[in-house]
Amino acid sequence: MFLQQLVNGLIIGGIYAMIAVGYTMIYGVIQLINFAHGEIYMLGAFFAVTFISFLGLPFFAAFLLSMICCAICGMFLDVLAYRPLRESPRLAALITAIGMSIFLQNLAMIIWGSRQKPFPHGSVPAYFGQIAVTFGGVNLSWFHIFIFSFTLVMMLGLHLTIKKTRWGKAMRAVAQNQTMAALVGINVNRVITYTFALAGALGGAAGILVGAYYNSLYPTMGYVAGVKAFAAAVLGGIGSVPGAMVGGVILGVAEALGAGYLSSLYRDGISYAVMIIVIILIPAGLFGKLIKETKKSM
Amino acid sequence: MKKTKNFLIFGLVLCVAVIFGATSTVMAGDTIRIGVASPFTGDLASYGDNIKAGVNLKLAEINGAGGINGKKIELVWGDDLCAPKDAGTVGAKFAADKSIVAVIGHLCSSATLAAMPIYVRAGMPVISPTSTNPTIGDVGKGWFFRNCYTDDFQGKYLAKEVVPNLLKKKKVAIFYENNDYAIGLKDSFMAGAKESGIEVTGAEAYVAKTTDFTPQLTKLLTAKPEAIFLCGYHPEGALIAGQARKLGFNGPLFGADGIDNVDYIKIGGEATENTYCTVPFLAEASGPAGQAFAKNFKAATGRDVDWMSANAYDCLGILADVIAKTGADRKKIRDGLAAINSEANGYKGVTGMTYFNSKGDCAKPAFVKMVKDGKFVSAR
Numbered sequence: 298m299f300l301q302q303l304v305n306g307l308i309i310g311g312i313y314a315m316i317a318v319g320y321t322m323i324y325g326v327i328q329l330i331n332f333a334h335g336e337i338y339m340l341g342a343f344f345a346v347t348f349i350s351f352l353g354l355p356f357f358a359a360f361l362l363s364m365i366c367c368a369i370c371g372m373f374l375d376v377l378a379y380r381p382l383r384e385s386p387r388l389a390a391l392i393t394a395i396g397m398s399i400f401l402q403n404l405a406m407i408i409w410g411s412r413q414k415p416f417p418h419g420s421v422p423a424y425f426g427q428i429a430v431t432f433g434g435v436n437l438s439w440f441h442i443f444i445f446s447f448t449l450v451m452m453l454g455l456h457l458t459i460k461k462t463r464w465g466k467a468m469r470a471v472a473q474n475q476t477m478a479a480l481v482g483i484n485v486n487r488v489i490t491y492t493f494a495l496a497g498a499l500g501g502a503a504g505i506l507v508g509a510y511y512n513s514l515y516p517t518m519g520y521v522a523g524v525k526a527f528a529a530a531v532l533g534g535i536g537s538v539p540g541a542m543v544g545g546v547i548l549g550v551a552e553a554l555g556a557g558y559l560s561s562l563y564r565d566g567i568s569y570a571v572m573i574i575v576i577i578l579i580p581a582g583l584f585g586k587l588i589k590e591t592k593k594s595m
Numbered sequence: 596m597k598k599t600k601n602f603l604i605f606g607l608v609l610c611v612a613v614i615f616g617a618t619s620t621v622m623a624g625d626t627i628r629i630g631v632a633s634p635f636t637g638d639l640a641s642y643g644d645n646i647k648a649g650v651n652l653k654l655a656e657i658n659g660a661g662g663i664n665g666k667k668i669e670l671v672w673g674d675d676l677c678a679p680k681d682a683g684t685v686g687a688k689f690a691a692d693k694s695i696v697a698v699i700g701h702l703c704s705s706a707t708l709a710a711m712p713i714y715v716r717a718g719m720p721v722i723s724p725t726s727t728n729p730t731i732g733d734v735g736k737g738w739f740f741r742n743c744y745t746d747d748f749q750g751k752y753l754a755k756e757v758v759p760n761l762l763k764k765k766k767v768a769i770f771y772e773n774n775d776y777a778i779g780l781k782d783s784f785m786a787g788a789k790e791s792g793i794e795v796t797g798a799e800a801y802v803a804k805t806t807d808f809t810p811q812l813t814k815l816l817t818a819k820p821e822a823i824f825l826c827g828y829h830p831e832g833a834l835i836a837g838q839a840r841k842l843g844f845n846g847p848l849f850g851a852d853g854i855d856n857v858d859y860i861k862i863g864g865e866a867t868e869n870t871y872c873t874v875p876f877l878a879e880a881s882g883p884a885g886q887a888f889a890k891n892f893k894a895a896t897g898r899d900v901d902w903m904s905a906n907a908y909d910c911l912g913i914l915a916d917v918i919a920k921t922g923a924d925r926k927k928i929r930d931g932l933a934a935i936n937s938e939a940n941g942y943k944g945v946t947g948m949t950y951f952n953s954k955g956d957c958a959k960p961a962f963v964k965m966v967k968d969g970k971f972v973s974a975r
Contacts, residue, residue, distance in 0.1 A: 298817050301842075305809040411636045413830045415862045426841075436843070511806040512837050513830075513862060515638060521804060556810035562773055562800040564810070 300435045302557040303550065308441065308510070310549020311448035315503040316526035317533065317541035318455060319496030325472040325536040326492050328387060332394040333374055334500055335523020336401035339516060341367045341501025342508030343409055349420045356420055360505055364498045371497020375490045383486075398519075405516040413515040421509050444506055451499060452542050458495075459538060468492060472536070525568065532572045534585020543583060547571065626669040627662075627923045629914060630689040632700030632710070634677040638804065638830050641858050642702050642903060643674070646724065648896045649907030650699060655895075657911070663919045668911075675701050679709035686710030690717030696923045697722070699910045702903075704728030704746075704776040711735050720929040722914060724906035727852065728779045732954025740932050740955035742909055742946065743875045746780040749851050752873060752961045754787025758822065761963060761974060762847050762871065768820035769798040770811065770835060772827030780851055781826050796820045801831065808835050812842055825850035825870070832870075833863030840866040847871060855902060860969055870966045871974055876902035876946045877962035879973045888945035902946075909944035916942060 316338055323331045344366045348359035378397050382390045425440040459465040470478040471488045479485050507522070508514040529548045533540025548568050555567030575583065631650055635643035650670060658667045671692070673685035682701050689695050690713050698714065698721045701707040707726040711734045714721050722740040723731075729747040731739055758764055769784065771777040781798060788795055796818035799811040812835065815823065823839060825832040825848055832854045839848070849871040860867050878889035878900050888908070892900040917931035932951065935942060941950035949957050965974040 298813055301813045302810055305807070305813060308809075309807050406636070411638070411640050412858065413638055413833075413862055415833075415864060418864050438841075507806060511834060512864075513806055513834050515830075517638075517804070518806065553810040556799075557814045560800075561811040561814070565802060 300433045302553045304435055306550035306553030308444055310546035311444060312503045312507055313526050313529045313549050314542045314545025315448060315499050316522060317529040317545045318538055319500045320527055320530040321535055321538055321541040322492050322496050326489050329390050333397035333401055335519030336398050337367050337370055337497045338500040338504040338522055339519035340370055341504030342514040343405060345505040346417060350417050356422055363505055364501050367501025368494040368498040371493035372490050375493040402516050411516060413513055416509045416512050440510060528569060528572045532575050532582055534582025537584040540582055540584030626667050627918060628669045628671055628694045630671045630673055630695045630698040632673040632675050632685050632698060633702040635672060635674040637676040639677045641856055645901050645903035646702060646907040649904030650911045652892060652895050653908045653911040657915050663915055671695055675706045677703040677706055679705050682706035682710040686713035690714060690719055696925050697914050697928050705774045707731050708734060708775055711739060714738055718925050720925060720932055722910050724910045725903055728775045732956050735955055738929055740951050742949045742957055743906055744959045745956055747783045749873055749961060750780045750783030751787035754784045754793055755791045757849060757871060757963055758793055759791050762822055764821040766794045766796050766821045767824055768796050768815040769824040769826055770815060771800055773800045773802055777827045808838050812839055816842055816844055822847045822849060825854055828853040829856040829859035833859050836863045837866040855964060860966055867966045872964050873961040874902040874964055875959055876905040877964060877973055880962050885945050905946050909946050912944050913942045
């Protein structure tokens with residue numbers, strides 16, 4: 298049972314991680330907790346289903362197209378909702394984020410209805426359901442393998458983008474000091490918008506994976522996932538990308554093992570308890586740096 | 596400091612908005628107004644659709660025949676999302692609106708339990724077509740009635756009749772939602788299982804709106820149960836069915852009235868085959884009145900009748916009968932409902948004979964349905 302629970306935990310943990318990096322990247326560049334991020338995740342799942350059932354696209358094409366749409370949604374979110382408030386107190390942007398979250402949730406209810414929907418039957422490649430490897434009594438399907446490898450590739454790609462590319466450098470510069478970044482010729486607003494696009498694409502991908510793997514999507518699905526991923530980002534140290542990855546996996550595994558060995562009734566409680574304990578012991582989170590609160594008061 | 600102040604102002608505005616929202620009343624015309632409380636949006640909106648279809652059909656019949664003593668009935672909808680906190684808001688709104696003389700609802704037991712104290716304080720008679728939690732009668736203090744059976748009965752029926760005689764299984768795992776309905780049902784099932792010698796190999800809980808049930812299922816399946824009790828509602832039930840099959844469980848699944856919804860099959864697909872559930876009304880297995888109703892229902896709404904619609908239809912029928920005798924007054928309606936206390940003066944509706952005991956509960960039989968080839972059919 299331990300191995301099976303570990304697999305369960307790694308799957309959901311990888312998904313939390315993909316959402317959590319979105320929170321952490323955006324926090325890194327503009328110190329905003331983007332509460333509407335969970336809704337981008339929800340939109341990802343709904344876009345994919347719409348492309349599959351109305352345009353008849355195959356799974357992977359819909360997957361890619363949906364990620365692009367989520368990236369665009371992320372950019373719109375920034376340009377329409379947050380950019381006008383760039384110079385306002387942080388509280389204003391935070392409230393706006395909550396407002397956008399409620400707005401997007403209700404928009405999705407109007408467009409797709411409030412009922413829970415299945416992922417279109419037969420749209421996921423048939424071999425996904427087949428067993429790829431068996432070890433220690435645990436069956437791993439190709440879908441498991443796909444989720445694992447996709448998450449890994451995305452995380453690695455993200456890490457390299459941030460560390461090795463010019464654009465990643467610009468992003469890190471903006472995160473460190475927006476004024477200085479602007480002075481050396483970085484278009485700060487564009488970097489921020491692109492960060493939203495990247496976060497959106499990853500969040501959307503997570504939404505599609507969850508929708509397809511657990512075979513269910515509904516307009517309010519972003520809320521719980523968003524809160525969990527936010528907890529994962531805080532656990533890893535908000536603002537730190539590797540922290541969010543590790544935080545997501547820890548939270549997922551803690552949840553699965555907690556439900557398996559302690560009490561399933563307190564499954565969510567266990568994962569949050571892990572977060573609280575870490576934050577008490579290491580206030581900045583696992584990978585975070587303690588920075589003094591300077592400028593911009595609330 | 597500034598932050599706290601901002602929050603205080605925000606909270607104050609919110610309070611004012613809630614109070615105004617709750618007390619705003621619509622002027623009553625020459626109609627009898629009855630509140631109907633159900634989840635009309637959200638995950639369980641399809642249940643609300645069932646209730647709406649049932650009461651609307653009865654409404655059209657009553658108003659089409661000239662109303663009650665010349666007065667037409669008007670329904671007021673209250674969306675409680677099946678959530679206790681929203682049920683409280685709906686309850687306060689209905690209670691404050693003096694033109695509303697009775698309430699049909701709420702649908703979910705948790706919602707009814709939350710709203711009931713408000714109705715008791717306001718002296719509002721409530722009749723629920725669907726709330727099956729056994730404890731509501733105590734909270735209702737004489738103002739609560741229902742025309743469905745309770746989970747006490749349903750859980751024991753599952754444990755003593757369905758599992759041993761229909762499924763012919765001996766080892767059962769329980770997977771229950773952490774709410775009033777499911778916990779009540781689980782407890783009565785366990786009590787019944789003890790009497791009929793069924794072994795409960797494990798009981799695990801989940802929280803509504805979860806999508807990942809694999810950790811709990813993994814744990815339940817290690818004890819090798821022969822059947823799994825889906826003790827909750829259909830949206831989660833459908834996902835649990837899918838994930839249980841993915842984890843290699845091929846035995847039968849069974850549940851109570853919460854599972855009975857076409858969406859269960861729509862969401863769960865093939866995984867839902869071989870699922871059994873108990874329902875208070877089943878057209879195929881009921882008498883001629885029920886059969887005729889099923890036909891009318893199909894003609895009027897274009898869909899197959901479900902037990903919630905049938906019970907809701909009868910709820911409005913019972914209220915209309917009582918109001919015709921007593922007049923449209925909250926207290927008199929309550930007394931009229933309480934007077935329906937034996938088979939001799941019971942209400943004969945499409946769901947059979949309804950009469951209430953001192954707690955407002957009624958004794959009614961259960962029927963069993965199953966999923967076969969992507970459809971709900973009678974299990975016997």
